[in-house]
Amino acid sequence: MIGYIAVKEFRNNIATAGFVIGLLLCLALIPYTVYTGIQTYTNRLVQYTLDVKAAEETYNRACVYSRVKPVPVKPVSSLSIFSKGISEQTGSKVKIDYKEKPVFSADIVSLNENPFMGGFLSLDFVTAIAILLSLLGVLFSYDTLSREKEQGTLKLALSNPVSRSTFFLGKIAGIFLTLVPVLVLCFLAVLLVIQLSPAVQFSSGDYGRIGMLLLVSLVYFAFFVFLGGFISSRAKSSKTSIILNLFIWCFLLFLLPNAAAWIGKNMVPVEDYKQLQFETGEIDREWMNVQKKEVDKILKNENLKHIGASYYDGDHWAGASFTIFTPKATVDYERRTNELAIPLLMDNCAKKWAIQSDYLQQVYRQERTMRYLTCLSPAGIFKHIAAALCRTGIDSEVHFMDQVRQFQDTFFGYFVQNRIFSSYAYFTPQKEEDFPVDSEDGIKQMMEWNEWVANNVNLSNLSEYTYGNMYDFGKLGYEYVNTQSLPHFNCPPLMLGSDLYGQLYLIAGILIICLLLFWFSYVSFIKYDVR
Amino acid sequence: MKNIILHELQQFIYELRLPIALGVVLLMFAASSISYISEYGENVKKYHELTANQEKLLRDKAANASEVVIGKRDYRLPPRNSGFISDCGEQNIPNTLTYTAFYHLRFGTGINIENPLFMQSERINWSFIMTALFSFLAIIFSFDALSGEKEQRTLALCLSNSVKRSHILFAKFIAVNIVLIVCALTGILLSMLILALSPSVDITAETFSETGLLLLFIVFFTGSMSAVGLFFSVMSYNSNISLLLSVSLWLVFMIAIPNFAHTLGMTAWPVEKMDVMQAKMDEKQKEIRMNAPDGTWNWNGRNPFQPSHENRAKTVMAIEKNDADFWNEHYAAQFRQLENTRRWTWISPLAVFEYGTEALLDGGYLRLRHNYNDLQNFKIQYLQWFKDIDAKDDKSPHWYNPTENIATTQKAVAYEEIPQYVERRATVAERLSETLKYLGVMLAYMGVMLLLTIIRFERYDVR
Numbered sequence: 001m002i003g004y005i006a007v008k009e010f011r012n013n014i015a016t017a018g019f020v021i022g023l024l025l026c027l028a029l030i031p032y033t034v035y036t037g038i039q040t041y042t043n044r045l046v047q048y049t050l051d052v053k054a055a056e057e058t059y060n061r062a063c064v065y066s067r068v069k070p071v072p073v074k075p076v077s078s079l080s081i082f083s084k085g086i087s088e089q090t091g092s093k094v095k096i097d098y099k100e101k102p103v104f105s106a107d108i109v110s111l112n113e114n115p116f117m118g119g120f121l122s123l124d125f126v127t128a129i130a131i132l133l134s135l136l137g138v139l140f141s142y143d144t145l146s147r148e149k150e151q152g153t154l155k156l157a158l159s160n161p162v163s164r165s166t167f168f169l170g171k172i173a174g175i176f177l178t179l180v181p182v183l184v185l186c187f188l189a190v191l192l193v194i195q196l197s198p199a200v201q202f203s204s205g206d207y208g209r210i211g212m213l214l215l216v217s218l219v220y221f222a223f224f225v226f227l228g229g230f231i232s233s234r235a236k237s238s239k240t241s242i243i244l245n246l247f248i249w250c251f252l253l254f255l256l257p258n259a260a261a262w263i264g265k266n267m268v269p270v271e272d273y274k275q276l277q278f279e280t281g282e283i284d285r286e287w288m289n290v291q292k293k294e295v296d297k298i299l300k301n302e303n304l305k306h307i308g309a310s311y312y313d314g315d316h317w318a319g320a321s322f323t324i325f326t327p328k329a330t331v332d333y334e335r336r337t338n339e340l341a342i343p344l345l346m347d348n349c350a351k352k353w354a355i356q357s358d359y360l361q362q363v364y365r366q367e368r369t370m371r372y373l374t375c376l377s378p379a380g381i382f383k384h385i386a387a388a389l390c391r392t393g394i395d396s397e398v399h400f401m402d403q404v405r406q407f408q409d410t411f412f413g414y415f416v417q418n419r420i421f422s423s424y425a426y427f428t429p430q431k432e433e434d435f436p437v438d439s440e441d442g443i444k445q446m447m448e449w450n451e452w453v454a455n456n457v458n459l460s461n462l463s464e465y466t467y468g469n470m471y472d473f474g475k476l477g478y479e480y481v482n483t484q485s486l487p488h489f490n491c492p493p494l495m496l497g498s499d500l501y502g503q504l505y506l507i508a509g510i511l512i513i514c515l516l517l518f519w520f521s522y523v524s525f526i527k528y529d530v531r
Numbered sequence: 532m533k534n535i536i537l538h539e540l541q542q543f544i545y546e547l548r549l550p551i552a553l554g555v556v557l558l559m560f561a562a563s564s565i566s567y568i569s570e571y572g573e574n575v576k577k578y579h580e581l582t583a584n585q586e587k588l589l590r591d592k593a594a595n596a597s598e599v600v601i602g603k604r605d606y607r608l609p610p611r612n613s614g615f616i617s618d619c620g621e622q623n624i625p626n627t628l629t630y631t632a633f634y635h636l637r638f639g640t641g642i643n644i645e646n647p648l649f650m651q652s653e654r655i656n657w658s659f660i661m662t663a664l665f666s667f668l669a670i671i672f673s674f675d676a677l678s679g680e681k682e683q684r685t686l687a688l689c690l691s692n693s694v695k696r697s698h699i700l701f702a703k704f705i706a707v708n709i710v711l712i713v714c715a716l717t718g719i720l721l722s723m724l725i726l727a728l729s730p731s732v733d734i735t736a737e738t739f740s741e742t743g744l745l746l747l748f749i750v751f752f753t754g755s756m757s758a759v760g761l762f763f764s765v766m767s768y769n770s771n772i773s774l775l776l777s778v779s780l781w782l783v784f785m786i787a788i789p790n791f792a793h794t795l796g797m798t799a800w801p802v803e804k805m806d807v808m809q810a811k812m813d814e815k816q817k818e819i820r821m822n823a824p825d826g827t828w829n830w831n832g833r834n835p836f837q838p839s840h841e842n843r844a845k846t847v848m849a850i851e852k853n854d855a856d857f858w859n860e861h862y863a864a865q866f867r868q869l870e871n872t873r874r875w876t877w878i879s880p881l882a883v884f885e886y887g888t889e890a891l892l893d894g895g896y897l898r899l900r901h902n903y904n905d906l907q908n909f910k911i912q913y914l915q916w917f918k919d920i921d922a923k924d925d926k927s928p929h930w931y932n933p934t935e936n937i938a939t940t941q942k943a944v945a946y947e948e949i950p951q952y953v954e955r956r957a958t959v960a961e962r963l964s965e966t967l968k969y970l971g972v973m974l975a976y977m978g979v980m981l982l983l984t985i986i987r988f989e990r991y992d993v994r
Contacts, residue, residue: 017775032790104647116865120789122793131786246778247671254664255559258654261652263566278581
């Protein structure tokens with residue numbers, strides 16, 4: 001009997017203008033969001049490939065250890081086509097430096113384009129589904145019972161030997177029978193478009209996540225159907241029911257998530273990022289004004305002197321980061337500078353991290369408050385779960401950054417353990433026995449090298465012998481650093497289980513609310529007095 | 532007509548939608564004001580901290596005038612006290628400009644979002660309440676104005692009386708708008724009351740004049756949106772259909788147009804990506820570097836009159852000019868892209884309302900843009916100030932170098948003498964000229980929608 005009522009409802013529903021308009025809206029918005037999602041993903045993938053290549057090149061083409069600079073690049077989640085989460089607000093890679101730990105990932109890809117266009121929305125599939133599904137759910141359930149009451153057909157229906165629960169379940173099943181295929185069709189259409197796009201590849205795990213997303217979408221959709229059903233069971237007219245439903249829909253979809261996030265943000269204020277930079281900058285200024293001078297004093301006491309350099313590259317923090325054809329006295333001076341300065345700078349890095357981690361804790365606290373408050377809206381819950389499933393939520397970002405910071409400790413820990421900072425190889429590709437004795441000898445060596453380059457290397461294609469702004473000395477007669485033995489960055493992605501674990505309370509919350517709404521509408525209908 | 536208006540208003544009073552609407556409106560206005568008070572106080576505190584930091588750094592540099600002019604300075608736009616009316620999308624665009632006396636202007640595009648780990652959301656202010664809630668309310672109050680009467684067959688009865696059709700339509704239109712404006716006024720009054728009680732927010736005469744003009748905007752805006760609802764109400768025979776169509780169009784205005792505009796802007800008026808532009812700039816830079824005279828990069832000792840300093844100063848100035856040309860052209864293209872895209876979105880009254888509010892408050896992109904222009908002029912004065920100081924120093928060879936302080940004056944300057952950029956707020960005339968443009972568009976929108984509705988209603992056959 002339930003099936004019979006459901007099929008009848010289904011037939012009635014698909015003949016309505018609401019179904020046609022809803023379907024048209026889905027057909028217009030969903031393919032568009034998928035198209036833009038694929039475009040964005042493809043662009044980010046291209047950028048990712050370029051970044052990885054550049055990072056490998058920088059890593060493997062260094063002739064001195066100071067230029068071995070690992071750049072962990074954040075993998076692009078192919079599921080970002082479904083939900084972009086915070087992926088467009090965070091950076092794509094992180095530069096590792098012994099002087100400072102990274103707070104956030106750098107190089108926000110979207111800022112590579114026009115930052116003034118940030119005011120325009122960029123809708124993703126999940127947001128489109130969240131808006132359309134909820135609207136369809138409300139539009140098909142608002143008059144489930146109220147219209148029958150209004151038209152007097154409910155009395156007739158209940159006078160038949162049909163139990164109220166059968167009638168109610170049949171009605172609800174009819175709505176699901178009408179709209180679940182629409183939802184499934186939307187997902188299938190997206191998958192079809194994705195299959196036709198050669199740039200997008202999904203693993204079996206990804207399909208599992210898409211399946212989970214479909215399930216969560218169903219629960220989210222059920223919330224609005226039950227909400228509509230509940231209001232319909234209480235309202236006397238379908239007009240009252242639709243007005244109430246639409247008010248609640250607009251409030252839950254557009255007003256509450258924004259209001260809650262804003263209130264949450266103001267409840268837990270976070271220090272300005274520029275202020276953080278100033279505070280860490282104070283440690284740097286103290287280094288320049290006090291500690292660095294102490295280092296200079298030790299060098300002076302040890303009678304070490306900089307007597308000029310031929311090819312020199314360095315900042316004002318420690319000693320040289322690259323030098324060649326430089327007199328031995330200067331090389332010794334630079335080696336000792338690095339030996340003394342870098343451990344102190346690493347200590348400063350730890351001091352800075354104390355301030356930075358305080359700031360990060362503030363950021364996490366604020367994010368949590370905003371997230372909890374936005375979860376007062378089912379749309380907020382849906383978006384957060386979707387972002388976690390699509391690996392574009394905060395958990396993925398925090399996991400990546402934690403791994404990067406751990407790697408930074410391991411990487412420079414290796415340098416310290418193997419005394420690389422205090423070695424010549426840290427900043428010069430020349431062997432100790434080849435160091436020039438004085439400046440004249442250095443100039444002589446450089447001229448000889450220039451001659452060797454002129455005879456052996458075709459410099460018409462300069463880019464082949466340079467990377468970034470530096471000469472590739474590995475192609476100009478010197479050896480590359482063997483990076484095989486150095487620690488390598490590896491960031492295994494979070495498993496579906498751990499992604500879901502963080503969202504369990506949200507899933508449980510929305511399920512309980514759905515069940516409660518269903519129960520209330522059921523009880524309300526059972527107790528309805530037809531007189 | 533007066534009677535119809537009164538009758539319609541009476542109907543609204545007895546209906547459920549008015550108390551719900553009023554309740555939601557009051558809730559949103561109250562939440563926005565309370566939250567704004569804490570945000571504004573926090574923003575002012577942060578701004579003072581930042582300016583104090585900047586002052587400290589600049590005071591340290593003042594020991595050497597050359598250090599002052601080559602040091603980068605950040606200009607962060609101060610918090611506006613009209614942010615409760617609209618944030619003008621300022622959270623989504625750069626809010627800092629970086630410059631030196633030589634160095635070209637750059638927009639700060641680092642961590643612009645205060646908390647990058649949270650999905651971006653809108654700030655709740657009057658403008659957001661208008662565009663998200665009132666546009667929806669306008670539809671909710673007008674969708675069944677005529678279709679409801681058609682459905683209940685009362686329209687035929689009504690038209691059989693000696694009342695002009697246009698009068699019925701206008702009366703309904705006016706009644707809906709009276710309700711909406713009463714709701715808006717109540718919300719605004721509540722918000723003003725809450726803000727007035729806070730010591731941290733200044734409500735000045737300017738705020739009142741801005742609010743006054745905003746009310747005019749609100750009248751046209753609710754008028755436009757209710758005209759949309761009425762149009763669909765006239766078009767359909769069933770109130771459900773008119774509601775569906777109106778809500779669909781509302782979704783198009785609210786979601787589809789701002790979303791599609793982004794893609795359209797990127798496709799129709801493409802702008803080179805920043806890294807591509809930078810690669811070209813670097814190429815040109817390399818060329819300049821390679822063509823520099825021999826010995827340009829020799830830097831031995833601290834003798835300011837060493838000839839290589841002059842060559843280097845000239846070369847670095849040429850590099851800086853090259854970079855400035857690239858960046859200025861890049862920004863000009865980005866501005867063009869945004870302005871063209873915005874023009875396209877004028878088809879949505881929601882977008883027009885936002886742009887109008889931005890113009891009225893002199894905020895958002897318009898504020899950033901005129902600060903960009905003003906800072907370009909300030910930079911010229913700033914450099915001239917340095918040149919005047921440098922000219923008085925006999926020990927300086929006057930070879931201006933944007934990155935080095937060796938061949939220009941080493942004298943100290945008083946911090947108070949260092950030119951400070953002060954934001955010039957747009958004049959009333961400037962604001963009005965921009966605002967009236969959007970007001971005109973909104974009026975045209977409302978006029979066209981009403982005209983279409985009248986035409987359709989006049990042709991309506993009651994049989």
